Amino acid sequence: MQHKNFKNIDKVVFGRGSFDMLDEIIAPVRKENKNYFVFIIDNYFKGKDLAARIPVKPEDIVLFEDVDQHEPTTEQIDKLRDKILAEKGLPSGLIGIGGGSIMDIAKATALMLTNEGSSTLYQGLNLIQKPGVYHLGIPTISGTGAECSSTAVLTGPVKKLGLKCEWTVFNQVILDPELISAVPDDWWFNTGMDTYIHCIESENGTLNNAFSHAYAEQALSLCREVFLNESSGRSAENDDKLMVASLMGGLSLSYSEVGVCHALSYGLSKILDYRHCYANCVAFQHLEDIYTKGVQEFKLMISKHKISLPQNLSKGWSDETITKMAEVAFNLPHMWIQAFGVNWKEKVTIDYIKNLYKRF
Numbered sequence: 339m340q341h342k343n344f345k346n347i348d349k350v351v352f353g354r355g356s357f358d359m360l361d362e363i364i365a366p367v368r369k370e371n372k373n374y375f376v377f378i379i380d381n382y383f384k385g386k387d388l389a390a391r392i393p394v395k396p397e398d399i400v401l402f403e404d405v406d407q408h409e410p411t412t413e414q415i416d417k418l419r420d421k422i423l424a425e426k427g428l429p430s431g432l433i434g435i436g437g438g439s440i441m442d443i444a445k446a447t448a449l450m451l452t453n454e455g456s457s458t459l460y461q462g463l464n465l466i467q468k469p470g471v472y473h474l475g476i477p478t479i480s481g482t483g484a485e486c487s488s489t490a491v492l493t494g495p496v497k498k499l500g501l502k503c504e505w506t507v508f509n510q511v512i513l514d515p516e517l518i519s520a521v522p523d524d525w526w527f528n529t530g531m532d533t534y535i536h537c538i539e540s541e542n543g544t545l546n547n548a549f550s551h552a553y554a555e556q557a558l559s560l561c562r563e564v565f566l567n568e569s570s571g572r573s574a575e576n577d578d579k580l581m582v583a584s585l586m587g588g589l590s591l592s593y594s595e596v597g598v599c600h601a602l603s604y605g606l607s608k609i610l611d612y613r614h615c616y617a618n619c620v621a622f623q624h625l626e627d628i629y630t631k632g633v634q635e636f637k638l639m640i641s642k643h644k645i646s647l648p649q650n651l652s653k654g655w656s657d658e659t660i661t662k663m664a665e666v667a668f669n670l671p672h673m674w675i676q677a678f679g680v681n682w683k684e685k686v687t688i689d690y691i692k693n694l695y696k697r698f
Contacts, residue, residue: 344592345504347486350511352582354574357476357514360433361393367472370430374398376422378444380405380436380478388478388517392435399426405439408611410446412457412494418443419450419457428452431472431509437529438482438614441475445506446490448473457492461499466506474510478517480581481529481615483536483588485511491614498608498666513585515577526572527565527645528615530580531636533587534561535618538632539597540590543676550594557586565639595676598628602694604670605663623647624697628677651698664691 351359364375374397381404383389394400399422403414422429428451434444448470450457460466477485484491488507489500500506518526537554540546546554560583563569564576603617612620623640626633640647652660668674668691674682 342593344488345507346589346592347507347511348509350513350585352513354514354516354578356512357388357391357517360474360476360512363510363512364393364431364433364474367431368395370472372427372429374426374429376401376429376432376447378403378418378432378434378436378440378447380440382406383435383478388435397426399429403436403440403443405436405443408493409498409607409614410439410443410490410492412461412492415443415446415450415457415492418447422447422451429471431474432470433474433476435476435478437477437479438484438532441477441482441484441508442490442492442500444473444475445470445484445508446492446501449490449501449505457501458494458496460501461492461494461497462502464503466501466503469505472509474512475508476512476514476517477581477584479521479525479529480515480518480577480584481532481587483533483584483591485513486585486588487591493608497669498604499670511585513581515574515581518577518581519574523572523643524645525615526580527639527643528613528619530561530565530583531619531622531639532615533557533580533584534565534636534639535599535622535632536587536591536596537561538629538636539599539676540587540594542629542632543595543597544679545594545676547593550590550592553586553590554594557583557590560586562635566635566642570642596673597677598673598694599625601667601670601673601677602663602691605666605691605695608666609659609663619645619647620651620698624694652696655695660692660695661688663695664688667691 381402452468489502491500560579602621606612606617
């Protein structure tokens with residue numbers, strides 16, 4: 339039995355309109371450090387109504403980050419940290435508003451504001467030396483679970499791996515389902531499938547237990563209501579359910595782990611710059627022999643929502659590209675342990691992983 343003494347989010351507020359509590363929530367924290375906040379916001383919201391609703395004070399720093407072109411990188415985090423400290427010193431806190439990438443950027447930057455050197459030094463488990471500044475997450479898309487995870491996933495020059503420790507977890511999260519109503523249908527589906535895949539991998543692994551099962555079971559039930567049942571599809575009620583499912587899926591992973599699909603998706607993201615949730619969908623459709631019932635149900639959801647995923651991708655990949663992706667995936671032992679146990683290397687080799695990619 340694996341025992342984890344993990345830290346959860348300190349405070350969570352859920353409900354439509356809860357975004358408007360932000361000013362009240364952060365007011366007591368403003369007296370800390372240099373008495374200002376940093377807002378890191380998805381560039382998608384620049385000039386839009388949501389940006390105008392943010393309770394920014396004259397002393398605050400507002401940074402709009404474009405996450406459409408690539409996932410968060412160590413270089414990006416280091417530059418953000420240096421810019422903030424050079425401009426105004428250590429802030430009272432940092433707020434991330436956006437999808438999973440913005441959540442990870444916010445968590446990583448909050449940590450790096452108090453830890454010296456490049457973020458590449460801290461890619462791994464419990465390598466962070468000091469707690470970060472207060473940080474609050476407001477997801478505007480649901481599925482990644484980044485709002486509750488203890489990991490801030492970054493792509494570095496050598497590897498794609500998270501800054502993972504108990505200090506990574508947000509101090510506060512605001513879950514307002516109104517914020518995800520404008521998400522395009524394909525991204526609403528892809529990110530929702532990230533939650534679904536989280537739970538399938540959590541349930542079907544060697545680290546599954548009563549704690550992780552309880553969260554995964556409920557999250558899967560909500561995913562089926564949102565994506566598969568007669569009442570499935572876009573609606574206010576389903577957005578509420580999806581936001582809760584995302585949180586529960588992330589909490590399931592806190593006491594379990596992801597598996598084969600996520601390992602393969604990391605290779606796609608690192609080498610081919612695929613966005614994480616989309617990479618998961620691309621990979622998961624080919625893993626029916628490993629996650630039989632999950633993939634079968636996933637394909638029903640794909641069909642019901644008329645989602646098109648690419649086929650025969652590997653025909654356009656060189657052996658060198660496939661090898662590089664396999665090397666990225668192989669160097670994620672925690673995911674392979676979850677999938678196949680501590681003796682995973684008896685089954686999983688670079689060639690085994692290359693053959694999985696060749697199915698794509």
